[in-house]
Amino acid sequence: MVSQNGAILALDNVSVNFGGLMAVNEFTFTLQKGELAGLIGPNGAGKTTIFNIITGQYEPVRGKVFFKGQDITGWRPDRVACAGIARTFQNIRLFEDLTVLDNVLVSRHSKLKASVLAAALNLPGYINEERVAREKAMELLDRVGLADLANAEAGSLPYGQQRRVEIARALAADPELLLLDEPAAGMNPEETSRLMEFICDVRDKFGLTILLIEHDMKLVMGICERIRVIDYGVSIAEGTPQEIQSDSRVITAYLGEEACEYS
Amino acid sequence: MSDKSRKTILTIILIGFLFVLAWLAERCLDEYVMRVVRTGLIYVIAAVGYNLINGIAGQFSLGPNGFMALGGYMVALLMLPLDQKKFVWFLQPLIWPFNAFSFSKPFFPLAVALGGVAGALGALIVGIPSLRLRGDYLAIATFGFSQIIIVLANNLIPITNGALGIKGIPEYADIYRCLGWAIVAVLIISNLANSSYGRAMKSVRDDEVAAEAMGIPVFRIKLLAFVVSGFFAGVAGGLMASLITTVSPNLFSFSMTFNLLIIIVLGGLGSITGSAVTAFAFALISEVLRFVESPMTIGPIHIPGIAGMRMLVFSLLLVLLMIFYRRGLFGKREISWDWVFARFGKITGKGAEAWSHKTERS
Numbered sequence: 001m002v003s004q005n006g007a008i009l010a011l012d013n014v015s016v017n018f019g020g021l022m023a024v025n026e027f028t029f030t031l032q033k034g035e036l037a038g039l040i041g042p043n044g045a046g047k048t049t050i051f052n053i054i055t056g057q058y059e060p061v062r063g064k065v066f067f068k069g070q071d072i073t074g075w076r077p078d079r080v081a082c083a084g085i086a087r088t089f090q091n092i093r094l095f096e097d098l099t100v101l102d103n104v105l106v107s108r109h110s111k112l113k114a115s116v117l118a119a120a121l122n123l124p125g126y127i128n129e130e131r132v133a134r135e136k137a138m139e140l141l142d143r144v145g146l147a148d149l150a151n152a153e154a155g156s157l158p159y160g161q162q163r164r165v166e167i168a169r170a171l172a173a174d175p176e177l178l179l180l181d182e183p184a185a186g187m188n189p190e191e192t193s194r195l196m197e198f199i200c201d202v203r204d205k206f207g208l209t210i211l212l213i214e215h216d217m218k219l220v221m222g223i224c225e226r227i228r229v230i231d232y233g234v235s236i237a238e239g240t241p242q243e244i245q246s247d248s249r250v251i252t253a254y255l256g257e258e259a260c261e262y263s
Numbered sequence: 264m265s266d267k268s269r270k271t272i273l274t275i276i277l278i279g280f281l282f283v284l285a286w287l288a289e290r291c292l293d294e295y296v297m298r299v300v301r302t303g304l305i306y307v308i309a310a311v312g313y314n315l316i317n318g319i320a321g322q323f324s325l326g327p328n329g330f331m332a333l334g335g336y337m338v339a340l341l342m343l344p345l346d347q348k349k350f351v352w353f354l355q356p357l358i359w360p361f362n363a364f365s366f367s368k369p370f371f372p373l374a375v376a377l378g379g380v381a382g383a384l385g386a387l388i389v390g391i392p393s394l395r396l397r398g399d400y401l402a403i404a405t406f407g408f409s410q411i412i413i414v415l416a417n418n419l420i421p422i423t424n425g426a427l428g429i430k431g432i433p434e435y436a437d438i439y440r441c442l443g444w445a446i447v448a449v450l451i452i453s454n455l456a457n458s459s460y461g462r463a464m465k466s467v468r469d470d471e472v473a474a475e476a477m478g479i480p481v482f483r484i485k486l487l488a489f490v491v492s493g494f495f496a497g498v499a500g501g502l503m504a505s506l507i508t509t510v511s512p513n514l515f516s517f518s519m520t521f522n523l524l525i526i527i528v529l530g531g532l533g534s535i536t537g538s539a540v541t542a543f544a545f546a547l548i549s550e551v552l553r554f555v556e557s558p559m560t561i562g563p564i565h566i567p568g569i570a571g572m573r574m575l576v577f578s579l580l581l582v583l584l585m586i587f588y589r590r591g592l593f594g595k596r597e598i599s600w601d602w603v604f605a606r607f608g609k610i611t612g613k614g615a616e617a618w619s620h621k622t623e624r625s
Binding site for chain 2: 078096103109114133
């Protein structure tokens, strides 16, 4: 049993296999409240699988997942989301036909108290709630600098902005823990550094705990306070960016020359 | 006056205007044309309901004819006068409780609503197992279930009188009742589609995995869309039973679903007002096109009358639309007051800025 004192998220000896492949093997990990941590590893190491375990997309064959001390193993993804874990996806998954504002509002649906009947008949109780939700969503878009895109169709936006909309949509659910799956994928260096600022900014403004997967070493080393490295589903190192960069196992397994570049 | 209350008042005026129009039509138009108009209004109800599950929630269902059958039989059983019931079920007696009572005319709207409830219950029972499937598999499962309903209608003689059907249903589905139900269907479904629940349905349509990760209970949202759609299919079936005054398994065959599918695809999957307009037009055009089924002589060529030629025209239309205008006549857009203002604004030269890029909301 992993010690959980004050941890917002704890994975306890979690394993998942796909057929004969051990995608994640006895992975143990804790995340303290307010941390900004990174999860790195070569392609196919099992990083996204770990995200999918946390959010309930996959159920681990062994081990448990705790969120704020509560066992959430085997919960359906929507229930996990309502409990306070929001995520983005490696390959952007926006609701492309909806506007940016509607994308954000979808995340607020789970907070809705009005019944279907109230919504279908447009009763005052529902109208009020909808107005409040819209105001909150606009306020959020304003805070993340997307207010002027509120009525644009999400699928028509450029790539970098879609990433930001995806983060905004995740934030709209009022999460305590935010999981970012390769937020800088496909971005140029300039976009990446703006994204770094954005992520730090979001964490401070919203008081979040963030766990991110990233291949861009500049981003990971630049903003993460703690980094966990996995390879072939097994955890191989953990520490501060400096420690990771000088860890010989990590260098041989994954970072290679790139580590020397930044050390 | 706020923008919202102004739109509400305009909507009320429009509804009043439609009823005046119906009153005028009843006085000026002959019985045959009025039947076509009423059929059109019934198609509107079924089509907007069908669009909720297929267009808004993106779940490809092929079941509405089954749910229409449930509504149709429900209304038939409730409205048929007692002596007529004895007369119709001459092979095997009608089962209790339907053999003990029949609704009088003032309760006709209640009977239609109960027909809707029958459709909704049917959708609930069919939806719980089949909505776990996606895409083509869902289509096949819903198709199978609606066929089961039709087969049951053919064989449950103590309830449905089998293939002989039920004759002599009182014709209470007049123009006002049909129009009233059509307005209720369009208003409720467009309210729902534009609400938070509708957004949840659209999110499921666009990306199920992402919707679930954002806290949307995907299965329940699909089931909601399916059940509401089943309700309005039941209502449409009930009104149709009363309009035609008979129900039989043949009336609710798969070609009914096929017609509705043509309507919602032509009108634009996801556009409620598009479906409503197209459904009405479909009923009118398919009457106008009756002439292609009659024998005709073009120059030296004599063509004998071929039944079903109308469907050929619609099928051709569908093929052409799929090639040149894939998103349907309306796409996902709605005819809303914003849209009307914007059109009007263009003419008067002001208020053009009110034309918002996105017209999903009314």
